[in-house]
Amino acid sequence: MGSSDTVLARLLALHPKLIDLSLGRILTLLERLGDPQKRLPPVIHVAGTNGKGSTIAFMRAILEAAGLSVHVYTSPHLVRFHERIRLGAPGGGRFVDETVLVEALERCERANAGDAITFFEITTAVALLLFAEHEADVVLLEVGLGGRFDATNVIANPACTVVTPVSLDHAEYLGDTVTKIAGEKAGIFKRGAPAVIAPQEPEPTAVLEATAERVGASKILIGAQDFSVHEAGGRLVYEDGDGLLDLPLPKLAGRHQHVNAGTAIAALRAAGYGGLSSSAFEQGMLNADWPARLQRIARGKLAELVPGRAELWLDGGHNPDGGRVLAQAMADLADRNPAPLVMIAGLLSTKDAGATLGHFKGLAQLLFAVPMQNQLAARPAEEVAELARAAGLTAEVAGSVEQALREIAARDWSAPPRILICGSLYLAGEVLSANGTLPT
Numbered sequence: 001m002g003s004s005d006t007v008l009a010r011l012l013a014l015h016p017k018l019i020d021l022s023l024g025r026i027l028t029l030l031e032r033l034g035d036p037q038k039r040l041p042p043v044i045h046v047a048g049t050n051g052k053g054s055t056i057a058f059m060r061a062i063l064e065a066a067g068l069s070v071h072v073y074t075s076p077h078l079v080r081f082h083e084r085i086r087l088g089a090p091g092g093g094r095f096v097d098e099t100v101l102v103e104a105l106e107r108c109e110r111a112n113a114g115d116a117i118t119f120f121e122i123t124t125a126v127a128l129l130l131f132a133e134h135e136a137d138v139v140l141l142e143v144g145l146g147g148r149f150d151a152t153n154v155i156a157n158p159a160c161t162v163v164t165p166v167s168l169d170h171a172e173y174l175g176d177t178v179t180k181i182a183g184e185k186a187g188i189f190k191r192g193a194p195a196v197i198a199p200q201e202p203e204p205t206a207v208l209e210a211t212a213e214r215v216g217a218s219k220i221l222i223g224a225q226d227f228s229v230h231e232a233g234g235r236l237v238y239e240d241g242d243g244l245l246d247l248p249l250p251k252l253a254g255r256h257q258h259v260n261a262g263t264a265i266a267a268l269r270a271a272g273y274g275g276l277s278s279s280a281f282e283q284g285m286l287n288a289d290w291p292a293r294l295q296r297i298a299r300g301k302l303a304e305l306v307p308g309r310a311e312l313w314l315d316g317g318h319n320p321d322g323g324r325v326l327a328q329a330m331a332d333l334a335d336r337n338p339a340p341l342v343m344i345a346g347l348l349s350t351k352d353a354g355a356t357l358g359h360f361k362g363l364a365q366l367l368f369a370v371p372m373q374n375q376l377a378a379r380p381a382e383e384v385a386e387l388a389r390a391a392g393l394t395a396e397v398a399g400s401v402e403q404a405l406r407e408i409a410a411r412d413w414s415a416p417p418r419i420l421i422c423g424s425l426y427l428a429g430e431v432l433s434a435n436g437t438l439p440t
Contacts, residue, residue: 004098007105008081011123016116021149026121030154032111033125036132037154040139041071044271045155047143047185048164048198050322051260054252054290055164055198056140058264062284064092066276068137073127073152075120075144078292078316078429083439085127088136095440096130104130120144124151138273146174148187160271161188161217162196164263166204167321168352178204186211192218194270198263199223221266229262231255236285238265242274250285253294254329261285291439292316292428294329300435305405309416311339314432316425318347323356326422327363333418334363340413343367343393344404345384345423348377353384356423358391364420367395368404372427384423401431 016025030037044059046052053074063070069088077083085096096104104126112122124144131139138159143150147163166182174181182204189195195212197205197220205222212220221227227240231249236258238245245265250257265281268274297303297312306312317326330341341364347353357367369384379387381397388395398404401421408419421431432438 002102002106004081004101004105007102007109008119008123011105011109012119014112014114014117014122015119021146023149023151023154025115025117026125026151026154028115029108029112029117029122029125030128033108033129036129038156039132040128040155041131041136042159042271043139043141043155044160044162044267045141045143045152045158045188046162046164046267047147047150047188048162049167049181049185049319050317050325051164051198051256051263052142054257054260054288054293055162055264055267056142057252057288057290058250058261058284059140059268060093061288062264062268062276062280063138063273065283065287066273066280069093069135071131071134071136071139073124073131073140074142076425078425079433079438081123084123085130087130087134088138093136100130101126118151121151128154143185143188146181146184146187148184150188153188156190158188158190158193160194160196160267161190162198162263162267163188163208164198164260165200165321166208167319179207182207183211189215189217191216194219194221196263196267196270197222199259219270221270223259223263223266227262227266229258229265231258236261238262240266240269242269245278245281247282248285250288252288252290253296254325255332256325256329257294261288291432292425294326297431297435297437300437302402302405302431302435305402305409306419307409307413307416310408311416311418313418313420314428315420315422316428317422318351318356318424320352320355320359323359326420327359330360330418330420331363339415339418340365342408342417342419344370344398344401344419344421345388346370346372346381346427347379347384347423348375348426349379350377351424353379353387353423354391357388357393361392364393367393368398368407369395370398370401370404370427372424373430375426378426401427401434
C-alpha cells in the first residue's frame with residue numbers, strides 16, 4: 001500500500017485536457033462503486049461563495065454538542081488532504097486516517113480504470129464511499145465550485161440545501177455577474193427539500209428564490225425575511241417562525257460569523273433538527289472552530305517572531321467580498337482596541353487583488369507582499385505590491401512571511417501592531433504549517 005500523497009499524485013494525472021462541467025464522470029464512477037451516494041445518512045448540502053465552511057463548522061459543533069455523529073466534506077485543505085474528509089464518531093469526529101484514506105483512494109482508482117476524471121470528482125467519490133461505509137447520523141457536504149455541475153451535486157434527496165452569501169468569484173467557470181453565479185449555486189436545490197438562503201444582496205436572492213420555487217423546494221427560508229440574527233447585550237439573538245434563541249456570541253471572530261451562525265441554525269431547523277436542546281445550540285456557538293478564518297495565532301514558531309503585545313491574525317479570504325468582510329472585522333477590532341494594522345499578503349493570479357486589498361485603504365498602515373510556495377498560479381510579490389499601491393495602500397515586498405514578521409518587529413510603532421496575514425487559503429496553509437499549528 002502506497003502513501004496518500006503518491007496515490008493523489010497519480011489521480012491528478014487523470015485530469016481531462018478540457019474541463020466540461022458535468023456530472024457524467026462522477027456518476028459513472030459512483031455506479032461502479034455501488035452508488036454510495038444513495039446509502040448516506042441525511043445530507044445537508046451547502047453552496048455559496050463565502051461562508052460555506054464556517055456555516056458547516058457551526059452546524060457540526062451544534063450537532064456534536066447534541067451527541068450526534070457527523071461526517072463532513074469540505075475543500076480545499078489547508079495543510080493535508082485528510083482535512084477534507086472528517087469521519088463522524090461518538091464524542092466528536094476526526095480527519096480520515098492515512099490507512100483508511102489510501103485504501104479508499106486505491107479502490108476508487110481501480111474502479112475508475114484510467115478514465116479521464118478531475119481530481120475533485122474522484123476525491124469526492126472517495127468521501128462519499130467512506131461516508132457510506134462508516135456510520136454517522138448526518139453528512140455535511142460542501143460544494144467545491146458552483147453547484148449545478150459540482151461533483152457533490154449527486155445527492156438526489158438531501159435533508160436540506162443551503163446557499164451562503166453569493167458574490168463574484170470563479171467567473172471563468174460560473175459567469176461574470178452575481179445573478180449568473182447565483183443561478184449556478186441554486187443548482188443544488190431539489191424538489192421536496194427545504195432551501196435555506198443566507199442574507200445577501202437582492203439580485204442573488206431573487207434568483208435563488210425563483211429557482212427554489214421552480215424546482216419545488218418543500219420550504220424556502222430567506223435570511224432577513226424568514227429568519228434573523230443580531231447581537232444584543234453581548235449575546236447572539238436568533239429568531240424565526242419557530243421561536244427565538246438567546247445564545248452566546250460565537251467563538252469565531254467577526255460580525256460576518258453571526259450571519260453564518262444564523263444560517264446554520266436555520267438550516268438545522270429546516271432539516272428537522274430544531275428540537276435539539278438549547279444547550280446544544282449554546283455549546284455550538286462556543287465550540288465552533290474553522291481554521292484560517294480570522295484566526296488569532298498566539299503560539300508557535302511564527303508567533304514567536306511577533307513583537308511583544310502585538311497581535312497576529314490569519315485569514316484565508318481571497319475575493320473582493322471576502323476582503324470587504326475582513327476589512328470590516330479589522331475595523332471593528334480597531335474600534336474596540338486601537339492598534340496600527342500591518343498586513344502580510346499573498347494572492348493567486350486568478351483573484352482580483354486590487355479589489356480585495358482596496359477595502360483596507362485608510363485602515364492598514366503598511367502591507368508586505370510575499371510570495372507563495374509551490375503555487376504556479378501565485379502572483380509575484382512585486383505585482384501584489386503594485387496592485388496594493390494602485391488601490392491606495394503603502395506596500396513593500398518581503399521574501400517570506402517570516403522575513404515580513406522580522407521587518408515588522410524591527411520597526412518602531414506608535415503602539416504594538418495588529419498583524420494580519422491574508423489573501424489566500426494556500427498562504428494560510430503555509431503559515432499554519434510553518435507555525436506548527438495544524439488543523440485538527
